Amino acid sequence: MAISLVTGGAGFIGSHLVDALLERGDQVRVLDDFSTGSWENLEADRERLEIVEGDIADPAAVRAAVRGVEVVYHQAALASVPRSVANPLATHRVCVDGTLQVLLAARDAKVRRVVYAASSSAYGNSARLPKSESDPTGPLSPYAAAKLAGENYCAAFSEVYGLETVRLRYFNVFGPRQTPDSPYAAVIPLFMQALTTNRSPMIHGDGEQSRDFTFVADVVQANLLAATVPGVSGRVYNVACGRRTSLLELVALLNGLLGTNIAPKHAAPRLGDVKHSQATIERAREDLGYRPTTDMKEGLRRCLEWWERRGDFHGCGAHGPIESAAVR
Numbered sequence: 668m669a670i671s672l673v674t675g676g677a678g679f680i681g682s683h684l685v686d687a688l689l690e691r692g693d694q695v696r697v698l699d700d701f702s703t704g705s706w707e708n709l710e711a712d713r714e715r716l717e718i719v720e721g722d723i724a725d726p727a728a729v730r731a732a733v734r735g736v737e738v739v740y741h742q743a744a745l746a747s748v749p750r751s752v753a754n755p756l757a758t759h760r761v762c763v764d765g766t767l768q769v770l771l772a773a774r775d776a777k778v779r780r781v782v783y784a785a786s787s788s789a790y791g792n793s794a795r796l797p798k799s800e801s802d803p804t805g806p807l808s809p810y811a812a813a814k815l816a817g818e819n820y821c822a823a824f825s826e827v828y829g830l831e832t833v834r835l836r837y838f839n840v841f842g843p844r845q846t847p848d849s850p851y852a853a854v855i856p857l858f859m860q861a862l863t864t865n866r867s868p869m870i871h872g873d874g875e876q877s878r879d880f881t882f883v884a885d886v887v888q889a890n891l892l893a894a895t896v897p898g899v900s901g902r903v904y905n906v907a908c909g910r911r912t913s914l915l916e917l918v919a920l921l922n923g924l925l926g927t928n929i930a931p932k933h934a935a936p937r938l939g940d941v942k943h944s945q946a947t948i949e950r951a952r953e954d955l956g957y958r959p960t961t962d963m964k965e966g967l968r969r970c971l972e973w974w975e976r977r978g979d980f981h982g983c984g985a986h987g988p989i990e991s992a993a994v995r
Contacts, residue, residue, distance in 0.1 A: 671894075672696045672736040674723055674769060675743030677704025679845045680784070680837075680886055684740055687887045689715055698723065698732035698743070708844055723765035726772070733772040738894045739781045741769050744814070747851035748788065748939045751810035762813035763820075770824045770832075780831040782893045783821045785903065786814040787838040787879070787944055796911075797879075797947040800836070800903050808939030822901060831900035833893040835886075838907035838946050841966060842883030843973035854914065855880070855967070859974055862921050862929055872936040874915035879907040879945045882966035885959040892955040899954055907946035908959045920967055 671688050675681040676697030681704065688695045689712055696717040697709065709716060721728025723743040733739065744762050745751065751758035766783070773781050790798045791805030806812040821832035839853075847856040861868040889906040893899065912920075918931050951957035961969075 669737035670694045670696050670717075670735050671738050671740065672698060672732055673740045673742060674698045674732070674765075675704060675741075675784075676718075677701055677706065677708050678742060679708070679842070680840055680883055681740075681742040682708035682844060683842065683883045684742065684887050684890055685709065685712060685716065687891060691891075696732060696736065698728065703745070703849070705844075724760050724768055726768055729765075729768045729772045730776070733769070733776045733778060736773075736776060737779050739769060739773050739778055740784075740890055740894070741766065741781055742784045743769075744784065745810070746786075747849075748808045748810045749937060750851040751808050751813065752939050755809035755813075758809050758813050762810070763816045766817035767820055770820055770830065774824060774828050774830045778830070780833065780894055780900065781821065781824075782890050783817060783832060783834045785818045785834045785836045786811060787836050787905070787907070787946065788941065789815040789818065789836060790941070790944070792941055796943060797909065797945040798905065799947050800905060800950055807941065811939070818903065822903075825901040833899055833901075834903040835889055835893055835906045836903060836946075837886060838879040838881050838905065838944060840881050840883055840886050841970065843970055845883075845970070854878075855917070855970065858918060858921055859970060862918075862925055862927055863971075863974065865927070865929065867929055867932045868918055869934055870914050870918075870931045871934050871940065872914075874918070874931060874933065875913050876940070877911035877913040877916075877943045877945070879910060880912055880917075880963055880966070881907050881959070882961035882969075884961055885957075888960070889951065889955065889957050892957055896955050902950075902954065904951040904955060904957070905946035905948050906951060906957070907948055908962075909946055909948045910963075911943065911945040912963055920964055921971075924964070924968055924971055 677699040788811035858868040
């Protein structure tokens, strides 16, 4: 049986991808150094997984992980704009050097295809909305620059070596297993943590900045399609829902689901942050058959249910079950 490798498979997105691959019957190998990933994310699957604990920028570890693999889902990254501003060298090492090591190993091991987790941050603050894959790129942070460099390496390896690569530009992925336990945590778990402990969530800026929040199951769907659809090597695709939600709207949605009415606090805008982000997903629809299935409210409800199962509700104002929401 062919092996699927998930780099960063102990992370938030990677572990959901691992679950989906195992569910469809794949033999799955994970490469992770567990610096940001969690053993807990793989706990339910440990007996069915092959886990290689190693550094994505270590050639020996990467070559060992890639041996015998058919498809590499390259999720490993230091996924944070503020972290990259604080430590650009660490971000470069993981996102650029690590990606180059994966591509070299995949080329030499005759891997059929590499699916690369790219980032919508590549677009920067371009005024045009929604953002199309043909739009110019303009990274505003070391993280965005590093992820775009990884994209360019993928394109070059397809062109020069014939290694099949597909690049997926993720737009603000959220879902269960995304925790607030890091100083570089994403906005949704930070807002959930604040509101479920009766504290005001902190917004950097006026709150009118908007994001195309994308539920993790839809990102997994895009990865599985990108690994199997023929004739798409060398291409780049937006992975999003195609709509914008402002941070003020996000707070209102969470308050509604929780039965609370807590106003946010505001701080100065952060360096490197993009003001607005929204994607057109027509190319992914047409080429890959990608169809997002989970709307914002339903995705947040699932996050809060997972949050509740973890025992992280402390004095929140919700009474009884979290308000249900329809899936579109």
